[in-house]
Amino acid sequence: KDAAVNPAMPWCEIRNMQRTLLFACFSLVRAHLGEECQRYLKVKGFAGPDDLAEALRELNPTPCTENKTAQRLYAPNPTPEIQGATDTTSLSCRYGNPQMWHHCGTCCGLRPHFNWVVATCEETQGTGQFCWNMPQCVIDGSPKINYVAAYQFDGTNFILMDDSTAGELSTAGVSGNYWQNTGFSAKNSSFQWRGGDWTTKYAPWARGAGVEGPRGVTPPAGLWILSAENFYYGAFYMLSQLGLNLDGQGLPTGTNCWMWELDPVEGTSGWSPGKPLPGNLNMAYSTENAQASGCMPVSYTSAQANGIGGPFKFPEEFREACAANVSEAGCRPWRENIHWGGGGKSTQRFENLWDEPYVFAVVVDAKGYWIYRWRPNAYDSDGGVKTGWPGVERFAAERTLPPRPAAVKDPRGLRTDVAGDVAEAVILQPSLSPEAVCLRSSVEQVTWQWGTDALAAMAQELGESGPGSKFEGVQNWWSNFADTGQNVNYPPSIMGLEAKNMTERLNCQSESTFTCSCAARREEELQPKAPVKWV
Numbered sequence: 001k002d003a004a005v006n007p008a009m010p011w012c013e014i015r016n017m018q019r020t021l022l023f024a025c026f027s028l029v030r031a032h033l034g035e036e037c038q039r040y041l042k043v044k045g046f047a048g049p050d051d052l053a054e055a056l057r058e059l060n061p062t063p064c065t066e067n068k069t070a071q072r073l074y075a076p077n078p079t080p081e082i083q084g085a086t087d088t089t090s091l092s093c094r095y096g097n098p099q100m101w102h103h104c105g106t107c108c109g110l111r112p113h114f115n116w117v118v119a120t121c122e123e124t125q126g127t128g129q130f131c132w133n134m135p136q137c138v139i140d141g142s143p144k145i146n147y148v149a150a151y152q153f154d155g156t157n158f159i160l161m162d163d164s165t166a167g168e169l170s171t172a173g174v175s176g177n178y179w180q181n182t183g184f185s186a187k188n189s190s191f192q193w194r195g196g197d198w199t200t201k202y203a204p205w206a207r208g209a210g211v212e213g214p215r216g217v218t219p220p221a222g223l224w225i226l227s228a229e230n231f232y233y234g235a236f237y238m239l240s241q242l243g244l245n246l247d248g249q250g251l252p253t254g255t256n257c258w259m260w261e262l263d264p265v266e267g268t269s270g271w272s273p274g275k276p277l278p279g280n281l282n283m284a285y286s287t288e289n290a291q292a293s294g295c296m297p298v299s300y301t302s303a304q305a306n307g308i309g310g311p312f313k314f315p316e317e318f319r320e321a322c323a324a325n326v327s328e329a330g331c332r333p334w335r336e337n338i339h340w341g342g343g344g345k346s347t348q349r350f351e352n353l354w355d356e357p358y359v360f361a362v363v364v365d366a367k368g369y370w371i372y373r374w375r376p377n378a379y380d381s382d383g384g385v386k387t388g389w390p391g392v393e394r395f396a397a398e399r400t401l402p403p404r405p406a407a408v409k410d411p412r413g414l415r416t417d418v419a420g421d422v423a424e425a426v427i428l429q430p431s432l433s434p435e436a437v438c439l440r441s442s443v444e445q446v447t448w449q450w451g452t453d454a455l456a457a458m459a460q461e462l463g464e465s466g467p468g469s470k471f472e473g474v475q476n477w478w479s480n481f482a483d484t485g486q487n488v489n490y491p492p493s494i495m496g497l498e499a500k501n502m503t504e505r506l507n508c509q510s511e512s513t514f515t516c517s518c519a520a521r522r523e524e525e526l527q528p529k530a531p532v533k534w535v
Contacts, residue, residue, distance in 0.1 A: 122200040135514050147397070296475075297432040
């Protein structure tokens with residue numbers, strides 16, 4: 001305005017006025033961000049989210065361009081059939097994992113549709129690396145599955161999804177009994193999927209158009225259940241429904257869009273073939289960070305999630321309790337090295353004994369991934385069939401389930417590194433809120449993963465992440481999930497312990513010692529005091 005009044009005003013003064021105005025605009029934007037996201041911008045030297053977005057464009061031409069044809073052919077239907085489930089049309093991920101810019105855009109626009117995979121060493125084809133040099137008893141006798149079920153949360157209850165459930169379906173729900181050759185063993189041929197690293201795999205996938213196949217679980221929450229008479233060695237894990245469809249159809253576009261993976265219960269012999277395992281053969285590990293999308297942030301360690309060297313801030317729901325119980329396991333991220341994301345260096349594992357029935361339930365909701373395990377023979381003294389989740393039993397599960405199980409109370413099940421004889425247990429791999437994302441990302445370089453995570457957090461806080469918005473296509477899918485109330489005042493030890501707490505004697509870590517009678521000796525294990533103030 002002044003320049004128009006006074007055409008003789010020097011250009012340098014005009015530029016200074018523009019910079020001042022621009023700085024004022026950025027300051028206004030930053031004022032609407034939370035403390036951690038403001039701090040992220042300051043630490044990384046960005047004036048505002050737009051600068052961060054520009055830095056990401058230098059890595060990849062964000063946002064990527066969706067291939068609508070490929071989405072119709074291979075991606076699941078974004079429109080739900082279950083009332084209360086989320087329409088995911090606006091949740092397409094277009095910033096993040098580099099795979100989005102390859103294979104003619106097949107992976108661009110990935111949406112949060114997830115489903116299960118069961119992996120075994122059954123000899124149906126060439127032996128996969130997870131099955132090399134396994135004892136014959138493992139190949140022939142593990143796992144022995146009763147049924148596998150998938151449920152969609154409708155805002156009130158979990159509703160059975162027939163097309164993603166392997167068992168005997170009825171109006172009551174799903175059932176299966178391995179010993180009677182019903183359920184999974186009778187139905188698994190229709191779920192046969194593409195093997196590879198595991199010799200044999202089963203999964204729900206679309207034989208034809210993706211929109212006509214299984215939808216998988218989506219926000220606001222999902223649940224998977226696996227009941228087995230034996231899960232000594234095998235894997236129960238989750239992938240994107242798009243990836244399951246592409247892999248099942250033989251990679252028609254040259255990719256399986258591997259951009260998200262959750263491994264709640266996974267045998268580990270194939271991680272580093274020929275080398276000692278991190279635990280015994282029958283210790284199944286939980287891992288959330290095998291792959292990152294850039295649209296569903298992961299924590300990795302407690303120290304990293306809290307800014308390395310800082311006090312306990314996240315997850316928020318444990319903050320008050322940790323302030324009152326600083327000495328409890330998991331409350332001191334400045335001095336503890338706890339792998340909240342699981343994996344080989346973590347304590348997030350379940351020991352599964354030979355021919356011992358277990359029921360696993362895996363929930364994904366706003367607070368993270370909740371992995372439950374019940375041992376019916378110990379939990380249910382009446383008949384060895386019930387679990388802690390009403391409607392879920394060893395040989396059957398009802399069609400509609402309440403949003404959460406009874407609280408886990410066994411002190412040995414309220415900490416990771418779960419022994420085979422524990423009757424009930426829960427492990428949590430925490431989600432990241434927008435503020436938690438900015439703190440977590442602040443200790444990393446600005447990459448397609450961490451920079452995108454931070455931008456998504458800011459876009460969410462500013463209300464700029466939806467269709468037609470400035471940062472359309474940047475996502476933090478956690479924000480679309482609901483809190484289903486799984487946390488009933490649990491201690492932070494359900495997210496992990498320091499590895500030094502695992503002092504049991506292992507005897508089945510190498511191929512020469514593999515047997516079907518592995519059992520860790522725990523008489524010398526460090527036993528933390530029961531967290532009496534938490535439950």
